[in-house]
Amino acid sequence: xxxxxxxxxxxxxxxxxxxxxxxxxxxxxxxxxxxxxxxxxxxxxxxxxxxxxxxxxxxxxxxxxxxxxxxxxxxxxxxxxxxxxxxxxxxxxxxxxxxxxxxxxxxxxxxxxxxxxxxxxxxxxxxxxxxxxxxxxxxxxxxxxxxxxxxxxxxxxxxxxxxxxxxxxxxxxxxxxxxxxxxxxxxxxxxxxxxxxxxxxxxxxxxxxxxxxxxxxxxxxxxxxxxxxxxxxxxxxxxxxxxxxxxxxxxxxxxxxxxxxxxxxxxxxxxxxxxxxxxxxxxxxxxxxxxxxxxxxxxxxxxxxxxxxxxxxxxxxxxxxxxx
Amino acid sequence: xxxxxxxxxxxxxxxxxxxxxxxxxxxxxxxxxxxxxxxxxxxxxxxxxxxxxxxxxxxxxxxxxxxxxxxxxxxxxxxxxxxxxxxxxxxxxxxxxxxxxxxxxxxxxxxxxxxxxxxxxxxxxxxxxxxxxxxxxxxxxxxxxxxxxxxxxxxxxxxxxxxxxxxxxxxxxxxxxxxxxxxxxxxxxxxxxxxxxxxxxxxxxxxxxxxxxxxxxxxxxxxxxxxxxxxxxxxxxxxxxxxxxxxxxxxxxxxxxxxxxxxxxxxxxxxxxxxxxxxxxxxxxxxxxxxxxxxxxxxxxxxxxxxxxxxxxxxxxxxxxxxxxxxxxxxxxxxxxxxxxxxxxxxxxxxxxxxxxxxxxxx
Ligand SMILES: Cc1ncc(C[n+]2csc(CCOP(=O)(O)OP(=O)(O)O)c2C)c(N)n1
Ligand SMILES: [Mg+2]
Numbered sequence: 040x041x042x043x044x045x046x047x048x049x050x051x052x053x054x055x056x057x058x059x060x061x062x063x064x065x066x067x068x069x070x071x072x073x074x075x076x077x078x079x080x081x082x083x084x085x086x087x088x089x090x091x092x093x094x095x096x097x098x099x100x101x102x103x104x105x106x107x108x109x110x111x112x113x114x115x116x117x118x119x120x121x122x123x124x125x126x127x128x129x130x131x132x133x134x135x136x137x138x139x140x141x142x143x144x145x146x147x148x149x150x151x152x153x154x155x156x157x158x159x160x161x162x163x164x165x166x167x168x169x170x171x172x173x174x175x176x177x178x179x180x181x182x183x184x185x186x187x188x189x190x191x192x193x194x195x196x197x198x199x200x201x202x203x204x205x206x207x208x209x210x211x212x213x214x215x216x217x218x219x220x221x222x223x224x225x226x227x228x229x230x231x232x233x234x235x236x237x238x239x240x241x242x243x244x245x246x247x248x249x250x251x252x253x254x255x256x257x258x259x260x261x262x263x264x265x266x267x268x269x270x271x272x273x274x275x276x277x278x279x280x281x282x283x284x285x286x287x288x289x290x291x292x293x294x295x296x297x298x299x300x301x302x303x304x305x306x307x308x309x310x311x312x313x314x315x316x317x318x319x320x321x322x323x324x325x326x327x328x329x330x331x332x333x334x335x336x337x338x339x340x341x342x343x344x345x346x347x348x349x350x351x352x353x354x355x356x357x358x359x360x361x362x363x
Numbered sequence: 364x365x366x367x368x369x370x371x372x373x374x375x376x377x378x379x380x381x382x383x384x385x386x387x388x389x390x391x392x393x394x395x396x397x398x399x400x401x402x403x404x405x406x407x408x409x410x411x412x413x414x415x416x417x418x419x420x421x422x423x424x425x426x427x428x429x430x431x432x433x434x435x436x437x438x439x440x441x442x443x444x445x446x447x448x449x450x451x452x453x454x455x456x457x458x459x460x461x462x463x464x465x466x467x468x469x470x471x472x473x474x475x476x477x478x479x480x481x482x483x484x485x486x487x488x489x490x491x492x493x494x495x496x497x498x499x500x501x502x503x504x505x506x507x508x509x510x511x512x513x514x515x516x517x518x519x520x521x522x523x524x525x526x527x528x529x530x531x532x533x534x535x536x537x538x539x540x541x542x543x544x545x546x547x548x549x550x551x552x553x554x555x556x557x558x559x560x561x562x563x564x565x566x567x568x569x570x571x572x573x574x575x576x577x578x579x580x581x582x583x584x585x586x587x588x589x590x591x592x593x594x595x596x597x598x599x600x601x602x603x604x605x606x607x608x609x610x611x612x613x614x615x616x617x618x619x620x621x622x623x624x625x626x627x628x629x630x631x632x633x634x635x636x637x638x639x640x641x642x643x644x645x646x647x648x649x650x651x652x653x654x655x656x657x658x659x660x661x662x663x664x665x666x667x668x669x670x671x672x673x674x675x676x677x678x679x680x681x682x683x684x685x686x687x688x689x690x691x692x693x694x695x696x697x698x699x700x701x702x703x704x705x706x707x708x709x710x711x712x713x714x715x716x717x718x719x720x721x722x723x724x725x726x
Pocket of ligand 1: 068097099121125128451499500501502528529530531532533559561562563629
């Protein structure tokens with residue numbers, strides 16, 4: 040299987056879906072002629088032209104709202120936020136319009152849109168540019184959200200997101216764009232709501248999404264090599280819908296869980312999962328569920344400190360050793 | 364055409380040196396203006412060097428080429444006049460009197476930085492100098508500038524808020540809402556659009572619908588607007604002075620669009636910096652429209668100074684800029700505990716409110 044980058048995997052997914060469905064349109068700042076601020080849409084404008092790949096002004100509320108409206112007439116817009124941090128100027132459109140229109144219309148309208156872009160800290164761009172709003176989106180029934188951790192997942196989930204008839208938020212990661220994974224040449228999709236065991240193990244379950252999966256895998260290697268602990272790593276991939284069954288299955292197998300989350304701890308994704316484990320497999324647990332989250336403050340700029348604000352393999356190991 | 368009003372002071376359309384605010388400038392003040400422009404340029408050149416060496420992270424949006432805008436406008440400010448801008452904020456910061464040391468240290472994320480290493484390049488602040496940042500979200504500062512004007516009017520102070528923004532920011536909804544409020548409530552805010560003709564790699568004509576210029580959109584709100592040539596420091600001052608007078612005397616807003624140009628990419632990380640505009644375009648601006656070069660020429664023509672004196676000033680400023688890098692490099696990193704400081708006022712000040720209920724959450 041060819042090794043391709045997370046960025047290229049997304050790019051291929053977008054190209055394939057543009058070719059597959061004439062109603063798919065890419066919209067966003069610098070996505071066309073500039074090839075995307077992070078080059079995810081590289082070459083697509085050249086290949087598919089002005090109608091399919093559209094540069095927008097810096098008007099997130101305007102163009103995202105427009106995409107929602109256009110979807111009412113069958114357009115399937117895929118809208119890039121240069122950073123998910125900029126979603127907040129379009130929050131009403133995303134939460135109230137995309138998120139509620141189906142319910143408010145008693146099911147008469149649906150909203151087949153994708154909003155995508157990077158949502159991560161760790162690049163020293165300061166608090167305004169480092170938000171991870173997957174928990175906010177997941178808190179909104181009507182919206183879906185996925186956080187791919189590998190190139191394979193990024194491609195498969197993006198294709199499914201575009202074909203899905205509900206609004207799907209795809210949260211990517213600038214620190215993963217340049218990383219490579221094996222991706223098959225033949226076409227595939229990955230259903231939303233299906234988690235993936237990234238490493239089989241027996242002693243403890245590390246449950247994560249997005250780049251935290253990569254950090255958890257690193258921690259698992261060290262736990263095996265240095266502590267003789269065999270950790271299982273479960274990648275949620277999709278936050279809402281959530282693969283509840285996979286979570287309970289791994290917890291029932293290892294009887295211990297450490298949740299790794301680059302989001303803040305308060306009301307984050309891991310808080311939800313922790314509560315579900317407690318409710319559904321309390322009797323299976325041999326130790327309290329542990330969490331490793333971002334340190335609970337706005338993202339600090341200082342390059343010397345930001346690395347310790349996000350979950351590190353060391354913190355995951357420390358938490359794991361506490362319960363083993 | 365701009366929409367002149369009765370209160371406007373007549374200025375010679377070609378020679379703004381005769382405008383009252385400029386005719387009264389002393390030679391020292393003129394040299395002070397040169398000093399500030401040179402400080403911005405040399406500071407940023409040094410910061411670029413250290414960015415390229417990996418001493419800082421994230422973004423670095425350079426202001427080089429636009430110096431006459433920040434320096435010309437800020438040179439007019441009085442005690443109750445305030446400044447707020449976007450992420451391309453080093454120029455305004457130095458112009459309002461911030462020191463190179465705390466600015467450079469902020470770029471390096473050090474505890475001695477103006478924002479204690481928390482904000483970085485896009486988030487410089489100095490409230491003691493009426494400088495309210497430094498804002499990373501495009502257009503996000505535009506209602507804040509309005510709020511500064513609201514605060515001034517509320518307190519009955521004769522002042523104004525200069526709110527700087529890019530030509531791309533005019534397409535954010537918050538700006539349009541702000542214009543309506545400014546006109547409706549007669550608030551003394553001056554929106555200064557620094558039109559450097561690009562928002563990242565997008566040219567003006569591909570991002571903004573307009574008749575003749577961006578400022579003209581103010582017509583829809585009945586707000587007076589004007590345009591200025593940002594390479595001419597006298598013109599920047601003359602037109603800003605008109606807007607400020609309107610704010611001070613009548614408590615009315617103005618939109619002032621100042622034509623300018625950035626020499627570097629959108630940020631230092633702009634991989635396409637040399638693709639979306641022709642190399643000769645950049646060269647043309649550097650050669651024929653450089654605000655510092657033109658100001659120096661002016662000072663020589665007026666007999667204010669000599670080449671030798673200006674070179675000596677420049678050398679001194681280069682030393683200052685290099686010294687600020689030394690200072691920043693030698694400074695301590697912020698402590699890990701400081702991550703949790705500066706989040707809540709009540710907690711930092713250990714008040715009863717700050718000690719009641721849990722404010723921070725662990726894993
Ligand atoms: C709401 C929002 N959208 C997008 C961005 C990313 N971004 C930062 S600067 C910029 C271009 C702004 O151009 P302009 O307003 O002309 O200012 P200039 O950079 O030329 O000073 C963009 C798209 C952002 N910071 N905030
Ligand atoms: Mg611009």
